[in-house]
Amino acid sequence: MSIAVIRFPGTNNEHDVIRALRQVPGAEPFLVPSRLGARAVLDADGVILPGGFSYGDYLRAGAIAAVEEVMDGVKELAEGGRPILGICNGFQVLTEVGLLPGVLLPNKTSRFICKWVHLRVCDENTLFTEGLAGLTIRIPIAHAEGCYHCSDDELTLLEQEDRIIFRYSDEHGVVTPEVNPNGSLDNIAGIVNRRGNVLGMMPHPERAARPALSSADGMTILENFVRGARAP
Amino acid sequence: MTGEHSDLIREGKVKRVLSDPASPDTIIIEFTDAVTAGDGAKRAEMLGKGKLACETSLLLLRYLQQRGIATHLVEKLDGPRLRCRRVEILPVEVVCRNIAAGSVCRRYGIEQGTVFKRPVVEFFLKDDALGDPLVTPEVAVQMGLATEDELAFIRSVTLSVNYYVRELMRQVKLTLVDFKLEFGRTPEGELLVADEISGDTMRVWDETSTSLDKDLFRKSTGDLVSAYVELLERLVSADTKAVGPRTERIVVEVMPKRGVKNPPGEVTMKALRRLGMKGVQDVRVGKLFVISLDRPVSPALMRELEAMNLKLLSNPVAETHHVRL
Numbered sequence: 001m002s003i004a005v006i007r008f009p010g011t012n013n014e015h016d017v018i019r020a021l022r023q024v025p026g027a028e029p030f031l032v033p034s035r036l037g038a039r040a041v042l043d044a045d046g047v048i049l050p051g052g053f054s055y056g057d058y059l060r061a062g063a064i065a066a067v068e069e070v071m072d073g074v075k076e077l078a079e080g081g082r083p084i085l086g087i088c089n090g091f092q093v094l095t096e097v098g099l100l101p102g103v104l105l106p107n108k109t110s111r112f113i114c115k116w117v118h119l120r121v122c123d124e125n126t127l128f129t130e131g132l133a134g135l136t137i138r139i140p141i142a143h144a145e146g147c148y149h150c151s152d153d154e155l156t157l158l159e160q161e162d163r164i165i166f167r168y169s170d171e172h173g174v175v176t177p178e179v180n181p182n183g184s185l186d187n188i189a190g191i192v193n194r195r196g197n198v199l200g201m202m203p204h205p206e207r208a209a210r211p212a213l214s215s216a217d218g219m220t221i222l223e224n225f226v227r228g229a230r231a232p
Numbered sequence: 233m234t235g236e237h238s239d240l241i242r243e244g245k246v247k248r249v250l251s252d253p254a255s256p257d258t259i260i261i262e263f264t265d266a267v268t269a270g271d272g273a274k275r276a277e278m279l280g281k282g283k284l285a286c287e288t289s290l291l292l293l294r295y296l297q298q299r300g301i302a303t304h305l306v307e308k309l310d311g312p313r314l315r316c317r318r319v320e321i322l323p324v325e326v327v328c329r330n331i332a333a334g335s336v337c338r339r340y341g342i343e344q345g346t347v348f349k350r351p352v353v354e355f356f357l358k359d360d361a362l363g364d365p366l367v368t369p370e371v372a373v374q375m376g377l378a379t380e381d382e383l384a385f386i387r388s389v390t391l392s393v394n395y396y397v398r399e400l401m402r403q404v405k406l407t408l409v410d411f412k413l414e415f416g417r418t419p420e421g422e423l424l425v426a427d428e429i430s431g432d433t434m435r436v437w438d439e440t441s442t443s444l445d446k447d448l449f450r451k452s453t454g455d456l457v458s459a460y461v462e463l464l465e466r467l468v469s470a471d472t473k474a475v476g477p478r479t480e481r482i483v484v485e486v487m488p489k490r491g492v493k494n495p496p497g498e499v500t501m502k503a504l505r506r507l508g509m510k511g512v513q514d515v516r517v518g519k520l521f522v523i524s525l526d527r528p529v530s531p532a533l534m535r536e537l538e539a540m541n542l543k544l545l546s547n548p549v550a551e552t553h554h555v556r557l
Contacts, residue, residue, distance in 0.1 A: 106494075
């Protein structure tokens with residue numbers, strides 16, 4: 001499965017993502033500098049938008065990357081049902097480009113937060129969460145703008161349609177305001193689009209990819225992603 | 233004149249506004265040979281004056297359109313007539329002055345001929361009974377004549393018109409002293425430069441500071457028709473393409489929506505208090521975009537800006553935006 005990993009100017013997690021993907025049998029990740037444009041991604045079976053600080057987070061995190069031409073190709077693939085995963089800054093790009101609803105605002109603490117968190121995975125089985133439904137996983141976050149915000153109507157929709165895939169929780173999977181690191185509505189850490197093929201998440205699955213990193217929980221998400229790229 | 237039926241919509245002092253048999257969206261403006269001054273107190277007929285005012289308006293409105301300024305002009309018809317968009321004329325007229333002359337001298341005791349450091353824009357209420365008094369933007373907004381944003385738009389367009397006409401005239405050794413503009417609102421709510429731009433609506437001096445405008449008639453100091461011929465001939469000989477573009481500066485303000493937490497504002501507020509500033513209740517941090525363009529403000533530009541605001545400059549989920557001209 002050819003997986004396009006897009007690097008915008010300022011993206012800095014692309015090699016971590018590629019390294020983690022190489023552990024997945026059948027995955028053939030390739031780096032796409034964004035300047036190559038939409039054509040460079042159209043043959044891919046799936047796309048990952050890695051974390052970092054595209055365009056220095058100028059304007060708003062993800063805003064400039066969202067209007068790059070390469071994103072036209074990502075939109076086309078998303079419409080074709082291909083799996084798209086946006087991690088951290090990639091999640092911010094996906095909301096800015098309109099593939100996911102809402103926006104990621106500055107953390108309520110006004111600080112950059114870098115730490116391990118627990119995530120409660122939704123009970124429904126989705127493309128990205130097969131084998132994880134209802135479990136609590138451990139994955140790190142590292143961001144300054146991760147406070148998920150959307151309209152009340154949008155939040156109701158997300159809840160009704162079981163599209164909130166990950167919520168910040170304690171180690172037992174209990175979702176409380178106390179364990180919400182950044183002020184996100186409803187402890188949201190990751191959501192999918194209506195069709196279920198576009199996932200945006202603030203935590204970094206590629207940094208929880210080996211037991212040596214103290215957790216390999218992120219690998220399941222990446223494996224599911226690659227499997228999704230096989231059979232759209 | 234053709235045999236088609238046109239109804240008189242409005243009989244002005246020097247022009248007639250007729251319905252356009254071709255379309256309900258346009259009107260026909262017919263220039264007459266009448267000349268008036270002092271709000272109609274002084275009046276005369278001068279053969280050929282209507283045609284000259286029509287030709288001058290056509291030339292200038294067309295030129296302004298080429299430079300990106302939206303006007304009501306559609307096309308020239310035979311005779312001293314222009315086909316124009318049907319608009320609702322705003323009850324506020326705008327005067328732009330480069331050099332003090334006329335009412336501004338009487339009003340403020342400024343010596344005639346004083347050059348203003350920057351062009352002055354004034355608004356006047358169109359009300360014959362009140363003698364068309366000066367109106368401040370604040371009062372105009374309170375009276376519901378136009379919104380604050382509309383007045384800013386009108387002011388910006390007026391300054392562009394001033395620049396483009398003044399520079400064109402400079403080429404042919406004419407000085408644009410001042411001029412009056414009217415604006416009209418389309419059914420879609422867009423504002424267009426309307427009415428005429430001719431020797432009747434501006435003051436123009438030649439290299440000897442002799443008027444080539446209606447002041448000749450107001451003060452009975454010369455032959456108006458030959459001055460209008462001179463004005464038109466010089467304008468025709470000017471090279472419209474040689475006038476460079478005016479740089480327009482537009483400010484877009486983006487602020488977090490009310491109710492959306494603004495951590496940058498919160499930490500700034502704490503720092504202000506720590507530095508001893510008293511009474512600080514709230515600080516909200518937003519963004520300011522200063523955009524320089526080489527084309528004038530127009531309804532089309534405002535639509536484009538709105539699209540760019542929603543698409544890029546602001547995130548409508550969490551932010552509001554406002555264009556300041």
